[in-house]
Amino acid sequence: MLNRRDFLKISAAVAAVSPLSAVRAQSSSTDSSSEVSAANSLRAHAEQHGLLVGCAVAPERLANDAQYAALVAGQINLLVAENAMKWHALRPAPDKFDFTAADAILAFAESHNQKLRGHNLCWHEALPDWFASTVTKANARQTLTKHIETVAGHFAGKLHSWDVVNEAIDPASPRPDGLRVSPWLELAGEDYIELAFRTARQADPKALLTYNDYGIELDTPKHVDKRAKVLALVQRLHKSGIIDAVGVQSHLSAGDDVSGTGLRDFVRELRGMGLQVFITELDVNTQKAQGTVADRDAEVARIYREYLTHMLAESNVTAALTWGITDRYTWLNSPRYARPDGQRQRPLPFDADYKPTSAFFAERAALDSRPAAADRL
């Protein structure tokens, strides 16, 4: 006979393979239960419009939180690792690679018929502790090349796309091209971005190679300036034929005016170059927002609806990912983004109890607003 522990284990396993019924069962006592069932999921609505809808995930939660795993499996058709494919996660030591956690995400995605993005191969953050004492001008190019050959090689043919270089432009940089003064720039030289893309292309010719950045979404002077510098960099990479897509992170904040036309023009410029655009890390920060919880939810939903509707009207925007799926685990509840009143942020399509938020309905409506292929710009 099954004891309770075995029963729970098996339930968790079934939830992993049969996510939709699990979500239905778990939320059957709520009004929102039918909203998250198979036919009403973000995933189903995205697929009706030929879109990819995604979220960042953590492998330990996929393994240990059955409700979370069920949501990810049922709502999403494109995953990205929130942290598990960054340098510090994959590189315990200069001569070691550990793919255990990253492979667990790939296995989850494959078993649920989902695509997976790689994030990321080259960034000035999330470097392992040994980096500063080990990487020098003499060995930086070789260190970068070896990392990309090994990591992109490990996943070759299995990923939808790679964020090859993340956040390389900094409007505060003293350089006219805006290249961030980072360890990579200083140690590997000013063509380190080309080196990274070329190496990634060779290691995994099938993945869509992406340049990913933030602070380029709005029409504020700072965003306009950064967007122009990102465009110049992308044009440079495009001339060499080593880039396929641009990731617009889309970490937005309450109060943001997302009605400007600058981002749309940027997306169209990229379309003219044959490049795709992915919304890679959408969420809405309410750290400083006033009003009731309901007011703030409405503001988060407004931004989701307006921003996604504008972006998804552009035919080369093919994927929209949120940075997490449930408010329970959002990075915006880390101390850095904590609200002064101690209330938790609610930036994602599902709340901390896994119920759909106003942002869920806004996101789903925006997916449905995708013009039919024939009508697309």
Ligand code: XIL
């Ligand atoms: C964040 C993760 O969400 C956090 O858990 C981690 O502590 C720091 O990194 N831009 C990116 C992401 O490209 O990798 C960042 O993810 C969020 C900002």
